[in-house]
Amino acid sequence: MPSDPPTADLVVRAQRGEARAFEALAREHLRAAYSIALAVVGRPADAEDVAQNALLIAFERIDTCRQPERFSGWLVRIVRNQAKNWLSRRKLRESPAQDRTEEQRDDAAGPEVALSRGRLVQALGQISQVQREIVLLHDLEGWTHAEIAAALDISEVMSRQHLFQARQKLRVQLAEPACVGGVG
Amino acid sequence: MTDQKIDFSALDPSRDAKRWESLIESVASRAVAARRRQVSLPYQLMAWMRPALAIAAAAAVVTWVGALTSSGTDSAAALESEEHPAFVLSRWAMADERPSTKKIYQVLGGQNVRE
Numbered sequence: 001m002p003s004d005p006p007t008a009d010l011v012v013r014a015q016r017g018e019a020r021a022f023e024a025l026a027r028e029h030l031r032a033a034y035s036i037a038l039a040v041v042g043r044p045a046d047a048e049d050v051a052q053n054a055l056l057i058a059f060e061r062i063d064t065c066r067q068p069e070r071f072s073g074w075l076v077r078i079v080r081n082q083a084k085n086w087l088s089r090r091k092l093r094e095s096p097a098q099d100r101t102e103e104q105r106d107d108a109a110g111p112e113v114a115l116s117r118g119r120l121v122q123a124l125g126q127i128s129q130v131q132r133e134i135v136l137l138h139d140l141e142g143w144t145h146a147e148i149a150a151a152l153d154i155s156e157v158m159s160r161q162h163l164f165q166a167r168q169k170l171r172v173q174l175a176e177p178a179c180v181g182g183v184g
Numbered sequence: 185m186t187d188q189k190i191d192f193s194a195l196d197p198s199r200d201a202k203r204w205e206s207l208i209e210s211v212a213s214r215a216v217a218a219r220r221r222q223v224s225l226p227y228q229l230m231a232w233m234r235p236a237l238a239i240a241a242a243a244a245v246v247t248w249v250g251a252l253t254s255s256g257t258d259s260a261a262a263l264e265s266e267e268h269p270a271f272v273l274s275r276w277a278m279a280d281e282r283p284s285t286k287k288i289y290q291v292l293g294g295q296n297v298r299e
Binding site: 052140 | 191198220
């Protein structure tokens with residue numbers, strides 16, 4: 001999560017129309033937006049598209065962000081809404097053949113990455129949405145529990161509990177030591 | 185065991201740094217372009233036109249009703265004419281029409297409007 005310059009300053013500068021502030025906000029929040037989107041839509045490629053769209057919508061409505069210091073939470077709500085809309089549209093338009101196309105698109109990253117990605121996506125599908133959001137924001141994005149709690153509007157204790165349970169379930173799903181990284 | 189991070193690097197979209205950087209730049213440039221459109225004069229005029237027209241129509245209706253209730257038969261008949269400003273403004277507002285500035289000026293009594 002951003003610290004220098006503070007997100008609130010960037011939001012105020014973006015509200016004044018400063019181009020650099022938009023770029024700095026995008027740099028700092030696009031990955032987090034991707035994590036939230038991935039927790040809802042479940043596919044990395046779709047999550048990237050949703051994250052970009054959501055960030056653009058947030059920037060278009062930046063004047064309505066009344067509490068710049070709470071930009072992260074405001075953005076999370078926009079990303080969730082966009083992701084849910086995306087999911088509804090996807091259910092309507094897709095067939096199993098298109099699912100295979102999506103898998104092939106993932107394979108372009110290389111067989112090992114695709115395999116690992118596929119297993120992670122499958123394992124993430126076994127936990128709740130809020131657990132996915134928390135484990136991705138913490139373990140992928142590197143947010144602290146205080147930052148997660150503020151953005152998701154939950155307590156830090158709840159964030160820790162969800163993370164603990166999410167990791168426990170994911171390890172059972174993944175069940176291989178190769179998927180375990182550094183100390184958190 | 186559960187205090188260890190799960191390795192999500194395979195899901196990390198910034199793994200391909202060059203591609204990720206171009207995504208960020210694309211989002212930022214599209215946001216700036218949208219912002220410039222938002223603050224442009226035509227956009228602001230469009231944003232203000234509808235409420236301004238609605239207010240003008242409401243004011244005209246109030247005036248019209250006031251005049252009808254307080255004046256004689258002749259002026260009431262004149263106000264019922266389809267060419268009366270209040271009538272025209274109300275019709276525009278109800279039909280969600282967006283007349284040109286020239287038309288609005290003419291309806292409100294402007295005489296020296298160039299064609």
